[in-house]
Amino acid sequence: MKKWERAWIGGLAVLIFLILWEAAMPLGLVKVADISRPSLVAKAFVELAVSGEVFQPLVISLKEFLVGFVLALIVGIPVGIVLGRYRFFSMLFDPLLMALYTMPYLAIMPLLVVWFGVGLGATVAVVFLGAAFPIVINTAVGMREVDPVWVRAVRSFGGSEWDVFRKVLLPGSVPPMMTGIRLGVGRGLLGMVVSEMYASTEGIGGLIGLYGNSFRTSELIALIAVVSVLGFVFVDLMRRLEGWVNKGRAEAQW
Amino acid sequence: MVHIDLRQVMVTFPQPDGGEFLAVNSFDLKVEKGEFVTIVGPSGCGKSTILSVVDGLIRPSGGEALINGKPVTGPGSDRALVFQEFALLPWRTVESNIMLGLELQHKVPRGKIEALVSHYIKMVGLQGFERHHPHQLSGGMRQRVGIARALAVNPEILLMDEPFAALDAQTREIMSAELLRIWEQEKKTVLFVTHSIDEAVYLADRIVVLSGCPGCVREIIPVSLSRPRNLEIKDEAEFVRLRRHIWGLLEQEAQRQAGGRAGS
Amino acid sequence: MVTLAHLYRRFDAPFLGTLGLVAALCLWEIASRLKWADPILISSPTMVAVALKNWAVTGALWRDLGTSLWELIVAFGASAVVGIPLGVAMGWNRPAEYALDPFVWLLYSTPLVSFWPLFIIWLGIGVKAIIALAFLFSIVQIVINTMAGVRNIDPVLIRCARSFDARTIDLFFKFTLPGALLMIVAGLRLALGRALIGVVVGELFSANAGLGFHISYYGAKLRFGDVFASLFVIVVIGVATTQLIRLFEARLVSWKS
Numbered sequence: 094m095k096k097w098e099r100a101w102i103g104g105l106a107v108l109i110f111l112i113l114w115e116a117a118m119p120l121g122l123v124k125v126a127d128i129s130r131p132s133l134v135a136k137a138f139v140e141l142a143v144s145g146e147v148f149q150p151l152v153i154s155l156k157e158f159l160v161g162f163v164l165a166l167i168v169g170i171p172v173g174i175v176l177g178r179y180r181f182f183s184m185l186f187d188p189l190l191m192a193l194y195t196m197p198y199l200a201i202m203p204l205l206v207v208w209f210g211v212g213l214g215a216t217v218a219v220v221f222l223g224a225a226f227p228i229v230i231n232t233a234v235g236m237r238e239v240d241p242v243w244v245r246a247v248r249s250f251g252g253s254e255w256d257v258f259r260k261v262l263l264p265g266s267v268p269p270m271m272t273g274i275r276l277g278v279g280r281g282l283l284g285m286v287v288s289e290m291y292a293s294t295e296g297i298g299g300l301i302g303l304y305g306n307s308f309r310t311s312e313l314i315a316l317i318a319v320v321s322v323l324g325f326v327f328v329d330l331m332r333r334l335e336g337w338v339n340k341g342r343a344e345a346q347w
Numbered sequence: 348m349v350h351i352d353l354r355q356v357m358v359t360f361p362q363p364d365g366g367e368f369l370a371v372n373s374f375d376l377k378v379e380k381g382e383f384v385t386i387v388g389p390s391g392c393g394k395s396t397i398l399s400v401v402d403g404l405i406r407p408s409g410g411e412a413l414i415n416g417k418p419v420t421g422p423g424s425d426r427a428l429v430f431q432e433f434a435l436l437p438w439r440t441v442e443s444n445i446m447l448g449l450e451l452q453h454k455v456p457r458g459k460i461e462a463l464v465s466h467y468i469k470m471v472g473l474q475g476f477e478r479h480h481p482h483q484l485s486g487g488m489r490q491r492v493g494i495a496r497a498l499a500v501n502p503e504i505l506l507m508d509e510p511f512a513a514l515d516a517q518t519r520e521i522m523s524a525e526l527l528r529i530w531e532q533e534k535k536t537v538l539f540v541t542h543s544i545d546e547a548v549y550l551a552d553r554i555v556v557l558s559g560c561p562g563c564v565r566e567i568i569p570v571s572l573s574r575p576r577n578l579e580i581k582d583e584a585e586f587v588r589l590r591r592h593i594w595g596l597l598e599q600e601a602q603r604q605a606g607g608r609a610g611s
Numbered sequence: 612m613v614t615l616a617h618l619y620r621r622f623d624a625p626f627l628g629t630l631g632l633v634a635a636l637c638l639w640e641i642a643s644r645l646k647w648a649d650p651i652l653i654s655s656p657t658m659v660a661v662a663l664k665n666w667a668v669t670g671a672l673w674r675d676l677g678t679s680l681w682e683l684i685v686a687f688g689a690s691a692v693v694g695i696p697l698g699v700a701m702g703w704n705r706p707a708e709y710a711l712d713p714f715v716w717l718l719y720s721t722p723l724v725s726f727w728p729l730f731i732i733w734l735g736i737g738v739k740a741i742i743a744l745a746f747l748f749s750i751v752q753i754v755i756n757t758m759a760g761v762r763n764i765d766p767v768l769i770r771c772a773r774s775f776d777a778r779t780i781d782l783f784f785k786f787t788l789p790g791a792l793l794m795i796v797a798g799l800r801l802a803l804g805r806a807l808i809g810v811v812v813g814e815l816f817s818a819n820a821g822l823g824f825h826i827s828y829y830g831a832k833l834r835f836g837d838v839f840a841s842l843f844v845i846v847v848i849g850v851a852t853t854q855l856i857r858l859f860e861a862r863l864v865s866w867k868s
Contacts, residue, residue: 102709110714127732181627188628189635195853196846197808200823202815203830204838207652279720286722287812298725305728313728321721328720402774422776434771438789438866450785451777480866500775 129310138315147300147319154296154323157213158285161220165277169225170270173232177266178258183233194230198222198280199287212293219284224277231273235266268339275331282324297323350415350536351378351401351504356562357409358396370396371562373410376555378536380503385539387547387593388557388565389600394540397562398506401538402428414504424452427497431509433489435481435496442468442477444492448500467495470529487518494526498533507539511546523549524578531575544597548572548589549581556593559600566596651833658836659843666825666840676844678821679810682738683848686745687806691799694750698757698795703787708758715758718751724812736817745809749802756798760791793863800856807849822848 111131117123118130141147176183176190198219205215205222243261252260289298297320304312358371371393378384386394399405400412403422412419414426427448435444445464449455455463468474471491481489490510497505510526511519523546530537541547547554551570558565570589572580580586619626636656642648643655650658666672701708701715726747730740764787772782814823822841829837 098705099709099712102706103713106710107713184624184627185631187631189631192632192846195849196842197811197849199808200811200815200826200842200845201838203827204835207830207833207835279722283722283724287724290724290727291815301725301728305731308732310729310732313732317721317725317729320725321717324720324722325717404770404773422774424776426774428771428774430767430771432767434765434767436768436786436789438792440866447785448775451772451775451781453778482867 127308127310129314133311134314134318137309137311138318141312141315147297147316150295150297150300151319151323154285154289154298157216157289157296158220158281160213161217161285162224162277162281164217164221165224165228165281166274168221169228169273169277170232173229173270173273174236174263174266176229177233177236178262183237190226190229194226198226199284202288202291205288206292212295215292216285216288216296219288220281223280223284224274227276227280228270228273231269231276232266235269235273236262238269239265268335271331271335271338275328275335278327278331279324282327286320348380349377350380350382351376351538352413352416353377353397353401353410354413355410356397356400356407356412358393358400358405358562359408369561371400371407372560374562374564376564376567378538380536381534383530383537383539383550383552384555385541385547385551385553386555386557387541387544387597389559389597389604390542391561392557392559392600393562394542394557395508398428398508398538398540401504402426402506424454424500425502426504426506427500427502429490429493429497429505429507429510431512433481433486433493433513435489435492437481440478440480441473441484441492444481445495445499448496452500454500463499464495467499470498470532471495472525485518486514487522490514490522491525494529498529498535503536505535505537507537509540509542512542519543519546520578526550527574527576544590544593545581547593548586549576549578554589554593556596558596559603568593652835654835654839659839662834662836663840663843666837671825672844675821675825675841676848678738678818679814679823679845680848682741682745682810682813682821683803683806683852686742686809687749687803689742690746690750690753690802690806694753694802695757695795697750698754698798699761699788699791701754702758702761702791703783711754715751715754718747719755723747723751723809727813727816731817738818741810741813741818741821744813745806748809749806752802752805753795753798756801757791757795760794760798761787763794764790793860796856796860796863800853800860803852803856804849807845807852811845 113122114128115130115132118128176186201222202215202219205218209215209218239262243265244257247257247261285296286298286301289296290302293299294303297316301313301316301320304316353374353376356371356374357369359367359369362368374393374397376384376397386397388394396405400407401414401419403419403426436447439447442464445467446460449460449463465477468477471494473488473491473495476484476488481492484492490513493510511522514522527550537550539547539550548570554568554570556565556568557563568589572583572585639653640655640657643650643653643658663672666675697711701711724744727740727744730743734740734743768786768790769782772786777785810821811823811826814821815827816823818824822845825841826838829835829841
């Protein structure tokens, strides 16, 4: 019974929320503009799905996201390793990186649109920018914070620099690296939607902008739900991956 | 006069898989008023659980725990607990940590708290550190704060849950001598849990030796060493005999826990 | 010579860090001057400086800065006022946590900017919608941090409180709240950064004043010096406000040193 407490209380809360929402407009509980109703949103969702209108933008969005994100991994992890491994480089680049990291990457949208073109280019660029920074920084921090006792252990057994790197630093920095990747996913997705809403009429963000401009609240909320689920699936996937990596490690220590 | 009376105390904890874990099985002990009793035994023998039962933090699943003949229903101001982890509030100063128990029990008026606190600061030898925070203190000093905090509420019974286990060996010796000095002044009833045989013998009027099975008493050993005691007493023949005897009782279990083979 | 080497060894981190920053700026300037890339598209540090100066001289900078700061303060303040009690409730009370959990996690993983068109429909284009977006960006972080802070209090301290037979109100005000304070303030610091992003993005989409508006306005005119000037001001605000909270954090943990 205790095991299910979280599920049923949470489910009940969501149910109550939906009922209140459904009843709010007909009963005149809200004075603001159109907040739609769950039933209308569900209908809009089914219509969007049946007509297939939502799928092509979704595919475009996913493609843009994945290209940007994979690029961020390919660039971010090696850069993070170099910065974490070599004090010289980290001292040289840390302030520059931090300055760029504090800059809201979403704010340079107008520049990206001009540099990389509306659509695929700008979106890939903003996803890349959003995801790369946390990956670089967390990887570097992870390499630096590996327990020096392990390094001493490998050295004392006559291990080479390469051994230290391969057997201690690299595996030791995986958990923070995973945290960086998870943060990168969230920032990348946000960048994707912002870019599509700002500049292009393509992708799921473009569709949201389209229905927003025509004040079709039900379709709009249905699309927000799609984006929410997308975000939730990605973040949850990363969280599971992270938990799985960490769990494997906790057990491996015994 | 019997102060603490534990009768057939049994404690079980529910397990996530639906089963039950037996932590203490039918434990009997009577402690006299003003007596210093130590409980010694291997890890996981239910020592700390027994202490929690007396403190009222854990309700026994079977049997009963009586204080002055009345059943324990929950924590009360007649008992105070000293923690292995010190359990000091890191954002409070030494002074205000010692005040904590008095504040929480709302029994002593505000105006009188300060005098009480400075009295106990003096007793545990922390003058000059009143405004320090726990982070600035050594382990031994932190536990002095823990002891002062417990004494400040003027309990009849002092419950000590491996209070010196987190300290280094030398500090431990000094702290147990300090504890005896304070106890000679205050004459509280003390129930002291430890896994150090040395500590158990050095401090106790009686030693309860537990064995591996949860809460099973192997033997209750009266200690006839004279009081007041100082650290030299550890060289006396009687002390050495008691220590050897208890080690004999615990060796098998200790060997098993250390991963060695029992016996020779 | 010996002393120079010694000085270098002692201050190598700030020295190299400054070098890195300066080198990057020089590289940017040179790339622009020698037309390695179109100067209109990449601008240059001197162009940015000039743009910044003109922006300040005309007084428009102060108007834009004031607008953005006002939106930031209102959104952040409101999210703290609502978010901290919510987080405390979730950390303190299991059923409250279970009930609110689905909403918080959904909001946490949703790209929140997708709510923007809804805010426009409800609140109209302008300051209100921008504040709503920034509020949403900010509150999620505050709730999550506050909840974690309240939840993650050292169990030994709880045992100590129970052993002293503490009243619930004492447990809350003497143990839980001070124990969670650091996490709450750290949450506020992160939330402030998120609120700033919310303000800038909202202004980017639709505004007639503010730093984000400055970016989109001059971005459309391809005057990238002005765009970078605005980015610079945004970074300054972000760093300054974050540092302010960090100072406060340092005072809070004065007991640690």
